[in-house]
Amino acid sequence: MMLIKLAWRNLWRNKRRTWITISSVLFAVLLALFLESMDRGSQEVMVQNVVRFSTGYAQLQDTLYFDEPHIDNAMHCDDACMEKVVADFPNIAYTVPRLESVALAAGDEKTRVAFITGINYEVEHRFNEIGERLRQGDFFTGREDEVVIGTGLAQSLDLGIGDSLVVFGQGFQGAMAAGKFLVVGLVQHPVPDLNERMVFMPLPQAQKLFDAENRLNHLKLVPHQLRHHQRVVDAINEHPGYEELQAYTWEELQPELVKTIEFDQAGTLMFLLILYIVIGFGIFGTILTMTLEREKEFGVLISVGMQRHKLAQVIFTETLFMNFMGVILGVLTAIPLLLYFYFNPISLGEGMENMMAEYGMEAVLRFSLDPQFFYQQAIIVFGISMLIVSYPVVRVFRLNVLNAARK
Template sequence: MITYIKLAWRNLWRNKKRTLIAASSVFFAVILSLIMRSMQKGYYDYMIDSSVRLYTGHIQIHGKDFWEKRSLEESMIFDESTINKIKQNKSISNIIPRLETYSLISFGKVSRVVQVTGIEPDLENEVTKLKGKIVEGNYLGENSNGILIAEGLAKLLNANVGDSVILYGQGYHGITAAAIVPVVGIVRFTIPEQNKTFTYLSLNFAQEHFSAYDRITSLSILLKDATEIESVKSFLKNLFDDTHEIMDWTELSPELVQSIQIDNASGIIMLGILYVVIAFGIFGTIVMMTAERVKEFGILVSIGMKKWKLAVVTTLETIFISFIGVAAGALASIPILLYLVDHPIPLTGETAEAILEWGFDPIIPFAFYSGMYFAQIWTVLAIAVLSAFYPFNFIRKLKPSAALRG
């Protein structure tokens, strides 16, 4: 067998141009399939991460009926000891308390219904980078009595930093919640819906304004590793009774899950089409290599070389070429994918507007992880190795007299 391996390896480099052409077809197939799958997986990861960080968390704890009613009556009281118990789980990276409700905001003759979110400014900024979205004014402090409003909302109200807006709504137990609140900062969101409806108060001020002292509506939990969701959910369910509801992001955002599943199905179909194109490209190259060597094969069989031995050697050649192309493609794709992961492709025009309507930034993000990486490599390698059956079958049916005549 070692002799056949040596013969196959030497045959590759007798015609370097032919070998490089064949290996190149595998090389570009690996890079193309990796980039396509990286783009698909990257966008799914981005959609999930955006939803998790901005709103739901990987897991969310709230009052039993809060998710259905969205009422302050379903808010909760969390003391420091309970928070410390949750922090004992090493899989948890961040715990973000929020008080969320809706209220009427007015300035001059303009009024709008907006979402009001009470936040702990430093904790919120760690997760959502809200401070970095400030385009005018200042960020909230822990005891701030001001309000952050979205840029689009500020334009609708014609309000600026330093102006005072009226917040009017219903507080805990139906108490009227009305106050004149100064605008301390304006934040810009790329998503139009957020940019027209989001407002933020410091958690302390929000609890005081809505008469929901020491209460929150949700506790969003971010994990170090999203694969630990089920184990952390079990841990949390042992800490809380039936008056609390513990939901993960798939339950909180079913529309997102469905859209990912639908897109992934279409993505797999597109990847399948790509593999068919790749298979024809690799197979065509192998056919070309075989056709060029018909006379060579005829001479070898005529002087007494067994067909099965020749078939083994040509099969090994194809396998070597496949490995060379796959290895080169895998190595070359690493810097390409790492660059794309750090530098997502921005989108413009109608495509960008369509993506913004879905609630995500208009970019094409990429992902890089071993599972995706090796799955594409082995698939392309399998296609290349299967193509080796063509020269094997060709040699089996070879007639030396016809081969010598070309």
């Protein structure tokens, strides 16, 4: 108790220096959290945009489809099959079926390569809120020949609501896939490349178009907890009765996205490392000054009978107090700041929109509030600052008492 009291009092004998050290830790935590939040926020948006609108977090396919992603390798899965998947795996909340193929899509005068996607609108919207991106018309009206197309495709084919779209391609096992459809809606797909190509139609209509009754390219598996998608995939792949199907995580299906995220994380890590080094040296500077200023006192204390390890405990406790206060204040300062940016993302301006759009990202910097990185960064900065305390502690153990007491 006496040592703690001494450490606490020592902390305030030079208030300015103490506050400088606390501020160093505070700003280290704050900046690290800010960077990490921005980085994770961007990644979360990237994953949401790309994953939710393409592969989903986990996906069930025919075993042949991964190597040959062709409609001929579409899996057979009717409504009963979809219900069975949910029943067999309690971790799965619901499934999102899709039948997809590439075909030519033509308006009055122009033809483009299009990505024809048969969906069950209700579950699709539940999964990725595609309906919120509808810009004109409706997401299906109940007709048997209707499509909702991307605004980019509509623009390039010069089509609008009520116009006809002709689709021509290859169906299941070489069948011809051709049809004329009414455009009933225009949707702004978040992935720009897909916005230029996307044609949505009701799943039964797509199965009919491609002559692929009860067939799906894949069945998206939506876990109750999105982060548990790996568990879902593992469970299915180990479950008897699913030998002809194979489940994948989005990381397996989108290795390029994983690489992009890893690259992004590496950049952030570099920034953080530089930050840690700069802040680390800042803290070290004040600790060094404190140590050198008090060497005489250390020498006297050892002279009168204080064991070196007890003196080291006092110094360790002082630094512990300072670092702990810095970390707590840093987190407390970061929370309102990050909350603000979470609800008010930073706009990068119009100039960045096109460039960012190419990567399927919005021209805003979004922030994450994932609690995981809060404690991760707090622990890292705390760890670094506690590592620095090894200097005065080592110094105490190596102190020449006579030289120190003479100063």
